[in-house]
Amino acid sequence: MTTPTADVLIIGGGIMGASIAYHATAAGLSVTVLERGAIAGGTSSACEGNILVSDKGPGAELELALLSRRLWQRQAADLGAESFEFDAKEGVVVARHEAAATALRAFAAGQRDAGVEVQNMDLAGLLELEPNLARDVAGGAWYPQDAQVQPMLATARLLARARGRGGTVQGGTTVTGLIRDGERVTGVTTDSPTLPSITARWVVNAAGSWAADVAAMAGAPLPILPRRGFILVTEPLPVLIRHKVYTAEYVANVASGEASIQTSVVVEGTRSGTILIGASRERVGFDRTMNVEVLRRLAAQAIGVFPILAGVSLLRTYLGFRPYCPDHLPVIGEDPRAPGLIHAAGHEGAGIGLSAATGHLIAQVAAGITPDVDLSPFRPDRFGEVTA
Amino acid sequence: MSARRRAGESSVVTGLVAFTFDGRDLTAEPGQSIAAALLAAGIRSWRTTRVGGRPRGLFCGIGICFDCLVTVNGTASRRACLTEVGGGDRVEHQEGAGHADDAC
């Protein structure tokens, strides 16, 4: 029996693997996706589905985000916006204090120069956008390009389209090792009795928060670690909050490398009427124990921005593990230490948003086309001495 | 007065509790839940669902299904089966998730 083969073998059936499968099959490549659990079962099922440009300063990540926003719009047109609840809901950033408001204006100016649509807002303007906002806000900004999707449905629709173009998606299948021909990675072995090995022109590591494990298999370590976040979900409500709203402190927290708990306010409504409240960042490995103190802090902060939330009930909470790199940039591209192995992981809290561009760029790499974005800021071997 | 059953109660009945439902004057036995009082008055539904606009009333009776939501004295989404009628309570049917006055 001959070993099955594909142009692109993708490890990971979350949003990243789904996007790569969608774009690679669109480019005429044969694709197999292997997912060890259920599709979208990792961080893709534990996030908010955000597509943001507002939280990124000028640089490589912003460039990626702007491209990705455009591609998401095309994906919505292709698959049907309602099929994954694509909502161009726009973002509002508020600064609680004058110093933060000043910093935000400077930040926005830089973003504007880099191609982001942003409008500074005073309190009156903010209240028009969000009538339930607290009155003690110093200033803010409006970002019309921010959007949201339902991440589970988005993952499913992207994979379904890939399957429709001849792609194979197999869940419940764990990759147990990489096959090499000399230095080159040429396939994988799995624990599936029906698909014990597959050879491929390209093997893609899209294993998200677990991407370091796959990289270790190749002897090409990546410093991708989990950063835990909790999200509070309220009872269903009529529209009380119209946009994705977060405080200017959010940007500072993402950039922080601190291990201790970092929280900021991120609040938005959803199609179903529930309100999602975040955001927290902790480095606790993959610990799934609930942290009541974090929940209290998130609740208190959210009420500070939207006082009306005090009387709203918490319905459930969930947690997810963002895959992050020490320099807060993802890893995208072929690994010079393991030719044939491409990484597409480490997008931290921006995975959903950046997945469209990542999928498109990886498909270009796999098809032998020069990528539309310079991938050198995201190269896998940029970390120097890394202990696996 | 509607056909409320008094089986099993002690013979001394303390004063009935007066309340309104959508402006209609009703009474409840002391300690009775809003759901029970409404059902005793022949009212079987007191809210409409968020998506389909369909009527709902009591279902599980023990507070786990959240079907029996009703607005009481302006507070939305109270479980009628768990909320005892208070004298003078203003009970109103609820459309969807309630909170209509706060919606923007």
Added chain:
Amino acid sequence: MPTTPAERTRDPDAFDIAVIGAGPAGLAAAVAAVAGGASVALIDGSPRSGGQYWRHRPADDGALHHDWSAFSRLRDGVAAGTSAGRLVHLAGHAVWHVERTAEGYAVHAVADERDVEIHTGRVIIATGAYDRQLPFPGWTLPGVFTAGGAQALFKGQGVVAGRRVVIAGTGPLLLPLAAGLAGAGAKVAGVFEAGRPTGILRRPMTVARAGKVRESLGYASAFARHRIAYRTGLTVVAAHGTDAVQAVTVARLDTDWNVVPGTEERITCDALAVGYGFTPQVELAADLGCELVLDPDGSMVVRVDERQRSSVDGAWVAGEACGVGGSALALVEGELAGLQAAAAVTGLALDAPTFAMLERRRARLRAFASLLAATFPVRPGWQTWLADDTIVCRCEEVPAAALRDAVTDLGATDARTAKLFSRAGMGLCQGRVCGSAMAALVATASGRAVTAGDLAATTRRPIAVPITLGALATGPVAQSLETPPIPVAPPEEVSA
């Protein structure tokens, strides 16, 4: 974890034992624990103790209830423990989370919209169960109640569900419900038992040893007196009406519960009470990491050893949460758990004859419970009663077709993924009502049997009851043995 008497006072504000749930199991556990020398917090969301089985209003004299004398004794035991300063009954305190701490456990409850935190060395989880439901066309019409809901309405509120009531489903609860409603003057238009419970007639000794003979004969005579038809092998497969139920369709079922074509009958009614057994409430135990097992009855239950201990040190479980078995079994398990937990606190050995007697009683009652579970199983043919547009998740109004599409179109391979695709189980009840039905539908669409993993999707609930963001943010009020509890109801009237 404190294991010796010297260690148990490490946190002076902590209780020795927190009993969560004040139904038969919790009451028995609390009273036994106090008798065994422990300080106890008895925590329950209802304003009065008794759980579902003894649900009542302040003036109730128990005429509509079973075994009221047992309840009175336990209620008196709670009052005595309170007077002695060894027990605090936290009524109206709904537990939303339990977590482990360095000294034992912290129980988080919401009372009168305030967050309350109770520290304890050990916990006894006695959170009971609620009706298991199967969806069918028209089940969301007002006037359709769960069997337990109709029972609670009648016993706890003195209100009869309707003038002409149909009762359907499976299980022994249908009998006292019919007898009670008929005794209160309702016309019971029929009791339709989907199963064929002849098996129980072949095990008379099991029934007798459990002390159930008199009860069974009592129902038979009530049915005869009120001319209630008890028909087996039939159930309600659809309810009809515009804005409330006006009629139901009853049909004969084969042994797998598929409808036998041509046997449908239409029955006029203004209320339908329907129930298919019980689902244990295990989310708090799951939160603590207690091992759960898939019961032969089809539900997730907490695994316990012969001492009612869960797999987590310092956490005992009693009653329906460790396997549906009725109130008499819950009383025995609660007493065992209470005595065991108190012995762990005091270091004193348990009285061997007492323990042996309780164990024997538990064995008899468990045998009866197993017999009931085997007699009243849920058979898979109910899935064929559903139309594509039959609502499965009542809260989010998700139809059966959406769940099946989640598997066939969207690629869901387990119930959690199907839940996140379709929103079934994501509404206010967090899957309590639709969870088992959803798991079964997903499994069938995937061509396999239901797994524990499927049920986990709606069994784990880190937030067990809703709490306002304001209460969460404000932070907890600490509750200790000396603190007067937050009052949430008029004081219980103790019967003379």
